[in-house]
Amino acid sequence: MSYLVLARKSRPQKFDQVVGQRPIVKTLQNSIARNRIAHAILFSGVRGVGKTTLARIMAKAINCQAERTERPCDNCPSCKEIATGASLDLYEIDGASNRGIQEIRELKEKIRFLPTSSEFKVIIIDEVHMLTTEAFNALLKTLEEPPAHVYFMFATTEIHKIPITILSRCQQYELKRVPAKELYDHFGRLAGEEGFDIDPAALSLIVREAGGSIRDGLSLLDQMFSFGEKNIETSDVVEVLGLVNRAVLMRLTKALLEGERSDAFLCLEEIFDFGMDIKRFMEDLLDQFRTLLLCKIEGCAQLIDLPQEELLDFQGVSENYSSETIHLKLSLLMSIAEDLRFSAQPRLTLETSFLKIIEATNVVPLSSLLGQLDQILPQLTETQSLQKQAVKSEATEPLKKKKSLETNHLKAPEKPGDSPPPTSPSPAPPTDKPAADANEAPQKSPQSAPSQSEEAGDTQEITSSKKSHELEIHPNEKDVRKDWPQFIEYVKDRKVWMAQDLQRADSAKQEVEGELHLTFADAVNCSLLRQKENHQLLTEFALDFFQKPLKVKFTVPEIDDTPDANGDDSPHKKRQQLANDPLVIMAAEIFNGQIGDIRIGPRSR
Ligand SMILES: [Zn+2]
Secondary structure, rough: OOOOOHHOOOOOOHHHHOOOOOOHHHHHHHHHHHHOOOOEEEOOOOOOOHHHHHHHHHHHHHOOOHHHHHOOOOOOOOHHHHHHHOOOOEEEEOOOOOHHHHHHHHHHHHHHHOOOOOOOOOEEEHHHOOOHHHHHHHHHHHHHHHOOOEEEEEEEEHHHOHHHHHHOOOEEOOOOOOHHHHHHHHHHHHHOOOOOOOOOHHHHHHHHHOOHHHHHHHHHHHHHHOOOOEOHHHHHHHHHHHHHHHHHHHHHHHHHOOOHHHHHHHHHHHHHOOOOOOOHHHHHHHHHHHHHHHHHHHOOOHHOOOOOHHHHHHHHHHHHOHHHHHHHHHHHHHHHHHHHHEEEEEEHHHHHHHHHHOOOOOOOOHHHHHHHHHHHHHHHHHHHHHHHHHHHHHOOOOOHHHHHHHHHHHHHHHHOOOOHHHHHOOOOOOOOOOOOOOOOOOOOOOHHOOOOOHHHHHHHHHHHHHHHHHHHHHHOOOOOOOHHHHHHHHHHHHHHHHHHHHOOEEEEEOOOOOOEEEOOOOOOOOOOOOOOHHHHHHHHHHHHHHHOOOOOEEEEEOOOOOHHOOOOHHHHHHHHHHHOOOHHHHHHHOOOOOOOOOOOOOOOO
């Protein structure tokens, strides 16, 4: 027997062999079983999805001699006749080459007579949209009152070109592109039957290239089989079909998103070396970005027709970027595709445009900016209460504190590399301290200056000088003060609420060896943390993270236990409150400035 291309060899002969189109197949089967077959049926859809195949199966089923539910049996004389193309009652007409009124007249002449060997005459017109208007008009009358012994099956890729008068007289079936998964299974099975061992990634590539068309996929598969190797690898497919490896495309996509110029240019070089058609390459690249964007849109995963592992790949990549960023870069790419069409120097156009895309900075969605602000605000209020406490303790033990602070001021210049305190967003060094209210406040003292960074910085320097020794002795241990933000992140990965509660702590210190002191201004903020099991969990987290046993202790100070509580009205207090106002602090942070003179009252002052 002579060589048959796969597409013909593997053409389905019965309904259950059809790949994809399950709902349509079911409906057609039911219409046969219940003997309610429309006299004119129109199959539409893109090329190679099985329109003509379904029309032929229907032709068989209509004339099959088996039980209605078993049709077509592919075994009775009628089925065999049709399968071998020997049937005199099946007319297959190609609309593209038989499009005139004369051909339709001849056809009408033929169907006037009763069928010869079968029960019905079946006319299949492929590419029916190619018929001329006159031909359609000639057909119209027959479709309006079709003879009882005639069935029409039409197939078209361009349903919009068919006159509405014809459409309204047909039962219409719109065939879908065959999902990647079904193609994958089908092609895999065929390859096995043909004795080929095909690498899953190579098969995925063929499925992708098929674009939902069985026929396209089968001819690619045929090409691969002719290649000669019994084991088909991805590289073979890439070479034989002239494709850009998906891995290179993915690398380029990431480079464009990450802003990696060199990587993007290297990928481009690879693609050019390969001699890839530029238009095709742009299509693939756009498709990459489109898929990434779809991954970001909730509930759109089913729109992405990819094998599972590739889908997971895309989802993994898309997680690293905001949908705004992907969208922006996709729009830029689309404008390149436009430019490329008119470019005499496609490579140069691509390179300059890629630079433009890389320069386009990542877009941060407004919602996430607002979220960040929400996170900053509690920290600011924390800082504020920290300062309040510092002022309180200062009032109770002014001498001791003053002493320690003074020594710290002396120490400060010796360790400029000391990291800024985590709670203080402003990196103002202590030496730049503006003696803001020194001029105005009568009860001035060096440690009551309004700059919040300074206060926090001082207290932290005390602990850090002590800690640095311990760090040298136990290099694996972490420092409570310095690594506190990382610890919160660590907890956040495990227990989000706990991290949030820890963030509400006004301070976290290791004052005594082996004890972690958490100070909360408000007992409510740590009530959950203090519950036995949570307390235990927190202790374990601390042990895991800091690599040293720490007893977690909570300090919840009384609110109104200091004389300052009543003295809020003093001019100094008022200024201090102002300086500590979250809005003021935020403004200082945004403008990267410091709080200088503070004046209250009418402008004249
Ligand atoms: Zn049959």
